[in-house]
Amino acid sequence: MADNTTIEWTDSTWNPVTGCTQISPGCDNCYAATFAERWRGTDGHHFENGFDITLRPDRLTLPLTWRTPRRVFLDSMSDLFHTDIPDAYIAQVFAVMALARQHTFQILTKRHGRMKALLSRPAFWHLVADQGRKHFTGCQQDWLAVGAMLDGKPLPNVWLGVSVEDQKRADLRIPALLETPAAVRFLSCEPLLGPVDLKRAVIPMGSERGHGLTASYVHVAGCCQRRLHGIDWVIAGGESGPRARPMHPQWARVLRDQCEWAGVPFFLKQWGAYAPEDHGHDRGSVVLIDAQGRNWSGREGDAPPDAVHMRRVGKKAAGRLLDGQPHDAAPAAAR
Template identity: 85%
Template sequence: MGDKTGIEWTDSTWNPVTGCSKISPGCLNCYAETFAERWRGTDGHYFEGGFDITLRPDRLRLPLTWSKPRRIFLDSMSDLFHTGIPDDYIAHAFAVMALAPQHTFQILTKRHGRMKALLSRPAFWHQVADQGWKHFIGSQQDWPAVGTMLGGKNLPNVWLGVSVEDQKRADLRIPALLETPAAMRFLSCEPLLGPVDLKQAVTPLGSERGHGLATSYVHAGDCCERRLHGIDWVIVGGESGPGARPMHPNWARFLRDQCKWAGVRFFLKQWGAYAPEDHGHDHGGIALIDTQGHSWEGREDLAPPDAVRMRRVGKKKAGRLLDGLPHDAVPPLVLVP
């Protein structure tokens, strides 16, 4: 939980908070919860309280000790916008990010509503400035990030992302992300549990779904010139660990192809515990799923044509190639003067 990490799309993790609570289907087999709960009740252990929300103020200054620019995933063991985390503590974390412009911070949340509400309020950015002056600066001296913050905008070295495991969560979380001030926006479609259409029609209030004005969640045409900035980066991954659910190859292909169409960076993190059977593995349990995620195990004769056989081989053997190719696109580090 610090200087090094095994997460493929970042360089380091920073956890000023640990602990969380389940909020959607993607949380079912949470790796962080599984790890933390192993130690619940162990006197003196860092996770003695298991996966309960725990503020870690001793970790707040950690990024300030790293001089070399890096991508830092904030709260890999929590969700910064969880309702159990006070506003002023979140502001304190943002003050640290403002004071570490050499780094690029990646914040991923499932609490899209609180993120949007908090970061859209000028009063919150005043809190950030106050926390910076109180804990780090000591006086209201010249601080380049203050002007940005007091204007109610996000910091230029902070990327904001939402978890999107299926279409329902896409329709809930992506619009809120697009309405949140951000230097860079990304999606983590992991664990991917169903097909996700990033060009899904957004239905105006009072109209039937699909009959409204179609819009895209990703870049299209001259959206940036028209200041209608979309999604900059999409991460896709299958689930690993005990109880893992397989990811249909067509779900990953569908997102890859949408990103290619829109000119959006695409990153395939992992297949997870299951790989398509044509990967050449002949050991491990089999799952037969269709493109809607329905299981047809034991009913192979009834399975639709789009059903595929996925073999449980483990994350390492499954690898991270899609149709024989790696997909490693990552936005560049944001270098702030």
């Protein structure tokens, strides 16, 4: 849970909190919950409490011990903006990130409402500075830098992202993300459980330009010169694990094509447990799904033209190629 990780789009993970609760369909087969609950009740184990929310103050200063700059995925085993995590503790996490300026921190949440409300309040950044002075070693200039947040300048080494597994969650979470101060905003469309039209979530119907959000929309440098205003990165991926749901290839293609249209980096993390049969797979159980995610297995004659056969071959065999190509684009790390 620290130095090394197999997550393709980051270098390290940092978990000052562990545990979470389900909030949407993307949580149904959560790998973190499955892993943690195996150890519930095991005396002395890191996950003795299973997947209950557990603060880990002993891990707060871990990034300060890493000298080599790296991308750090924060709370891969939790959600920093969960309602059971106190504001003061979240402020301590942000104070550490303010001090560890050599690293780029990637925060991913499904709690878009609390993220927006907390990070948009000047009082929170006062709390960050206060908690930093109280708990961590730092010169006065460090906390003056945090104070700059009071002028609406986000920490340059902190990226904020929301999970987007389907259109409903896109329409809920993306506007909140766009209204939250951030140096870089990204989407994790994993597990991708249905079609997602990013234009619908970002750009108003019938408009080629303009974000169509509220007056409190937070502009970032050059955002209105881009077509997906304020979105800097899109990650997509299918689901793995014993109860994995297949990802229709068209869902990934639409995201890729919209990112190419908008000039936004696109990263395909994985196919997951299932891969398209036409990718050369001839083994494994088969399901037939259409572009709306409906299962037509056993009713092939009634299936619509966009239905495709997906074979359960496992994450490793399924790979990461879309139409024969890898997609590994990402924003530049903070300097």
